[in-house]
Amino acid sequence: MAMLELKNLTMDFGGLRAVDNLSLNIEKQAILGLIGPNGAGKSTAFNCVAGVYKPTGGEILFDGENIVGQKPWNLCKKGMARTFQIVKPFGTKSVLYNVMVGAFARTDSTEQARRDAEEVLEFLNMADKKDLRSSSLTIADRKRLEIARALATKPKLLLLDEVMAGLRPTEVDEMIAIIKQMRDNGVTVFVIEHIMRAIMALSDEIVVIHFGKKICSGEPQAVACDENVIKAYLGEDYAAA
Numbered sequence: 001m002a003m004l005e006l007k008n009l010t011m012d013f014g015g016l017r018a019v020d021n022l023s024l025n026i027e028k029q030a031i032l033g034l035i036g037p038n039g040a041g042k043s044t045a046f047n048c049v050a051g052v053y054k055p056t057g058g059e060i061l062f063d064g065e066n067i068v069g070q071k072p073w074n075l076c077k078k079g080m081a082r083t084f085q086i087v088k089p090f091g092t093k094s095v096l097y098n099v100m101v102g103a104f105a106r107t108d109s110t111e112q113a114r115r116d117a118e119e120v121l122e123f124l125n126m127a128d129k130k131d132l133r134s135s136s137l138t139i140a141d142r143k144r145l146e147i148a149r150a151l152a153t154k155p156k157l158l159l160l161d162e163v164m165a166g167l168r169p170t171e172v173d174e175m176i177a178i179i180k181q182m183r184d185n186g187v188t189v190f191v192i193e194h195i196m197r198a199i200m201a202l203s204d205e206i207v208v209i210h211f212g213k214k215i216c217s218g219e220p221q222a223v224a225c226d227e228n229v230i231k232a233y234l235g236e237d238y239a240a241a
C-alpha cells in the first residue's frame, strides 16, 4: 500500500482552480518530487495534504486512510510532518527549545522531548548549535532547524517545501545527503523544490504540474527530456545543457 495517494485532488479558490484533478502515489520510503512553474499549485496541493485546506474535490489517502477534512495537528499525531517555505522559528529561543516543540507532539515528558530533540540535532550535525538563539543561525542552519522540528515529531511522511532555496551549492549537496539518509531511516518524503539539480538527484519519481494539472510523471531523467515539461517549465536552455 502506498504511503500517500492522491485521487483526483481538486482545490478551487472562488473561480480559480489551483489544483485540478491531481492523482499520484508515493510508495513507502520513496522520495517524490513535485515541480512546476510559479503558481502551478504545488504549495496548494501540499496544504491540502497537510490539512491546512480542505480540498473541494478528490481523496487523500494517508497510509490507507482517507484524511480529507482532518486538521494538521491530528495528521501530525498520525505521522505527517511538514516544513514551510518561509522559515519562522521562535527566534529568541534556543535551537534545542525549537526542536523540543516538535518532540512534544509525541510525548508529554520534558526529559523525553529533550532526548528526542538532541538525537535529531545530532543526526543533522547541529548538536554543537543547540544552545544558540535560533535568530542567530545562518539560512542553511535555519533550514536544517526547520527539518529538525519536523523530524522531532517522528513522521512516517515528511513534506518538504523548498528547503534548499537560498543555499550555496555545497549546502545543497549536504541537504541532499540528509534527505536521502532520512529516507534510508524509513521516512517517506514528498518534496517541492525549484533547484533542478537537487530534485533530479533526490527523487525516485517526479510529478510535474502546470495550472494545477499533472502534465508528466516518471523517473527524473525521463521527465527532464519530456517535451511538455521543457515547454512549460524547464525551457530550451535546460534541455540543451
Ligand SMILES: Nc1ncnc2c1ncn2[C@@H]1O[C@H](COP(=O)(O)OP(=O)(O)OP(=O)(O)O)[C@@H](O)[C@H]1O
Binding pocket: 013, 016, 018, 036, 037, 038, 039, 040, 041, 042, 043, 044, 045
Ligand atoms: N489562499 C489562496 N487564495 C486564493 N488563491 C490562492 C491561494 N493560495 C494560492 N492561490 C492561487 O492558487 C494558484 C496556485 O498557487 P500555489 O502557491 O499553490 O503555487 P505554487 O506552485 O506553490 O507556486 P510557487 O512555486 O510560486 O510557490 C496561484 O494562482 C495562486 O495565486
